[in-house]
Amino acid sequence: MTQTPEAGPGPASATIVAQHAHLLETLPFADRQDFEDAHRGFIAALEPAVVRDADGRVVWDNDSYAFLAGDAPETVNPSLWRQSQLNAIQGLFEVVPGLYQVRGLDLSVMSFVEGERGVVVIDPLISVETAAAGLGLYRAHRGERPVTGLVYTHSHADHFGGARGVLGQERVDSGEVPVIAPAGFTEHAVAENVFAGTAMSRRAGYMYGAALDRGPLGQVGAGLGQTTSVGSVTLIPPTVHVTTTGQEVVVDGVRMVFQLAPGSEAPAEMHFLLPDLRALCMAENATHVLHNILTIRGALVRDPHAWARYLTDAIELFGEQTDVVFASHHWPTWGHERAIRFLVEQRDLYAYLHDQTLRMMNQGLTGIEIAEAITMPPALENAWHARGYYGSVSHNVKAIYQRYMGWYDGNPANLWKHPPAEVGRRYVDFMGGADAVVAKASDSFAAGDFRWVAEVVSHVVFAEPGHEAARTLLADTFEQLGYGAENGTWRCAYLSAAHELRHGGFGTPVSAAASDLFAQLTPEQWLDAMAIRVDGPRAWHERLTIDVALTDLGQTHRISLSNGVLSHTSTPGPLPADLTLRLAMPVLAGLLSGALGLGDLGSAGVEVAGDASALSRLLAVLDEPDPDFAIVTP
Numbered sequence: 087m088t089q090t091p092e093a094g095p096g097p098a099s100a101t102i103v104a105q106h107a108h109l110l111e112t113l114p115f116a117d118r119q120d121f122e123d124a125h126r127g128f129i130a131a132l133e134p135a136v137v138r139d140a141d142g143r144v145v146w147d148n149d150s151y152a153f154l155a156g157d158a159p160e161t162v163n164p165s166l167w168r169q170s171q172l173n174a175i176q177g178l179f180e181v182v183p184g185l186y187q188v189r190g191l192d193l194s195v196m197s198f199v200e201g202e203r204g205v206v207v208i209d210p211l212i213s214v215e216t217a218a219a220g221l222g223l224y225r226a227h228r229g230e231r232p233v234t235g236l237v238y239t240h241s242h243a244d245h246f247g248g249a250r251g252v253l254g255q256e257r258v259d260s261g262e263v264p265v266i267a268p269a270g271f272t273e274h275a276v277a278e279n280v281f282a283g284t285a286m287s288r289r290a291g292y293m294y295g296a297a298l299d300r301g302p303l304g305q306v307g308a309g310l311g312q313t314t315s316v317g318s319v320t321l322i323p324p325t326v327h328v329t330t331t332g333q334e335v336v337v338d339g340v341r342m343v344f345q346l347a348p349g350s351e352a353p354a355e356m357h358f359l360l361p362d363l364r365a366l367c368m369a370e371n372a373t374h375v376l377h378n379i380l381t382i383r384g385a386l387v388r389d390p391h392a393w394a395r396y397l398t399d400a401i402e403l404f405g406e407q408t409d410v411v412f413a414s415h416h417w418p419t420w421g422h423e424r425a426i427r428f429l430v431e432q433r434d435l436y437a438y439l440h441d442q443t444l445r446m447m448n449q450g451l452t453g454i455e456i457a458e459a460i461t462m463p464p465a466l467e468n469a470w471h472a473r474g475y476y477g478s479v480s481h482n483v484k485a486i487y488q489r490y491m492g493w494y495d496g497n498p499a500n501l502w503k504h505p506p507a508e509v510g511r512r513y514v515d516f517m518g519g520a521d522a523v524v525a526k527a528s529d530s531f532a533a534g535d536f537r538w539v540a541e542v543v544s545h546v547v548f549a550e551p552g553h554e555a556a557r558t559l560l561a562d563t564f565e566q567l568g569y570g571a572e573n574g575t576w577r578c579a580y581l582s583a584a585h586e587l588r589h590g591g592f593g594t595p596v597s598a599a600a601s602d603l604f605a606q607l608t609p610e611q612w613l614d615a616m617a618i619r620v621d622g623p624r625a626w627h628e629r630l631t632i633d634v635a636l637t638d639l640g641q642t643h644r645i646s647l648s649n650g651v652l653s654h655t656s657t658p659g660p661l662p663a664d665l666t667l668r669l670a671m672p673v674l675a676g677l678l679s680g681a682l683g684l685g686d687l688g689s690a691g692v693e694v695a696g697d698a699s700a701l702s703r704l705l706a707v708l709d710e711p712d713p714d715f716a717i718v719t720p
């Protein structure tokens with residue numbers, strides 16, 4: 087190795103270049119239909135495609151992807167390069183007369199359906215700033231139409247975060263503008279941020295490559311879209327819930343017929359037909375990627391069986407009335423036959439992964455083995471929209487195994503493994519010491535066996551994190567794996583890991599924490615969130631009960647701490663609590679979030695009765711999550 091530890095990314099190796107050449111020969115690059123579709127109906131671009139917040143900070147910069155021109159460089163998988171070129175096409179587009187989309191202004195796509203008086207907005211992007219820019223672009227070309235309805239197709243932040251950029255709360259409160267969402271929307275929209283938010287946000291930094299420079303050696307896109315915008319995330323709570331499939335809602339003369347799809351790509355999700363436009367919105371369940379059964383930032387495993395079922399149902403319910411299918415990511419697919427084929431292939435994609443994983447599982451293969459053994463049908467292999475730019479066959483198969491079987495593969499050798507630093511120390515010792523492992527692994531690197539180098543040299547880094555040659559070799563290796571990856575999130579993860587090995591941790595560059603989301607948390611969710619911050623050992627010997635009377639909600643919750651566990655109930659028994667607090671929900675939220683301290687109780691109007699020390703003792707056992715935790719080093 088000639089690079090010093092501080093050196094940056096190197097060139098693509100011969101192995102990666104050959105791998106790319108093979109893809110160029112085998113995938114149908116001559117098929118340009120997607121480019122035709124991604125440009126179809128183009129009205130205008132946002133120029134410059136840079137969106138800033140009120141302080142002038144850039145929250146979106148699509149122009150930074152101008153390098154995505156021409157053939158793929160050797161350091162980018164040509165299939166991912168192609169997908170990124172498509173995702174970077176930005177502007178306002180007509181889907182059919184009356185239905186428009188703004189694409190390339192965020193990770194997600196915002197759609198507009200024109201009504202009698204104004205326009206119904208579908209999925210207002212992630213940030214207020216990008217949503218406002220998108221609406222502005224629409225209005226510049228379609229007139230100053232008021233927003234007369236807002237639809238959230240599902241409970242992920244890239245489909246509601248920009249709500250306040252297109253609509254004011256007062257027009258919702260007055261009943262003038264309905265906000266429509268699937269049943270369970272709000273609970274799920276906030277729930278994801280409650281329990282594992284810190285860990286997911288830190289890992290999302292890897293998944294989207296937020297700390298990476300954009301360019302052929304860095305971030306080129308995330309497959310689902312280019313990246314996430316980083317403006318203000320908001321939420322206007324829904325006022326109309328879709329509770330049954332077949333439910334029809336008419337807003338401003340726009341007819342929408344809904345199909346619920348809970349527990350698919352999101353826990354609360356729905357598709358809908360615009361029968362008067364013969365246009366079908368598939369939310370995020372049929373897009374131009376193989377989506378995630380389990381996103382690599384971490385999440386609960388999704389249900390591919392139900393997902394495929396909903397796609398079958400959508401075809402049966404709406405297929406005959408569909409001439410164009412669109413989603414809240416990527417470009418639409420036009421023509422009845424093409425739309426149906428697209429839906430069938432998407433359905434078969436998830437069903438095939440599910441069924442074949444189960445088949446092989448029942449033959450005794452484990453997730454890691456199935457991920458290597460499974461082969462996709464040629465028709466899906468060659469369908470661009472079915473390729474693994476966001477989800478991958480490899481990690482989705484392991485996720486399906488995990489959903490049914492859990493983390494343990496059944497082999498007791500794996501039942502009681504040492505943690506990484508311990509196992510690393512032992513491996514390195516058995517293999518003749520760190521220098522010997524690095525020397526041998528350098529040969530494997532030269533031979534292009536990057537997966538193996540990552541495995542063994544990671545043991546060295548966990549055994550001896552200060553071993554510079556090991557860190558450099560591991561960073562070089564992650565870069566090669568990143569250059570080779572067809573999956574946008576894998577590329578980002580590998581290159582982020584290399585970046586941290588070379589330059590140190592970048593922490594959590596983008597956090598989804600938003601006051602609108604916190605405001606929607608129920609008292610129970612706040613108390614659950616507090617419970618998972620209790621430092622168990624520190625709280626072992628603490629015993630206390632506090633009644634929290636929420637004056638604005640008319641509820642009382644009893645918090646009890648015992649054995650390092652914080653439990654709560656809304657039906658306190660007859661025994662008196664150590665302390666009773668009478669306060670409003672926002673004050674409780676402030677106390678639990680740390681925005682308010684014990685010294686603020688008086689000014690916040692909190693009434694305290696009983697042993698006031700109970701509250702300070704409780705706050706003293708609460709731990710803080712760490713948004714900077716190490717990932718590729720011990």
Ligand SMILES: [Zn+2]
Nearest residue numbers: 194242244370
């Ligand atoms: Zn999305």
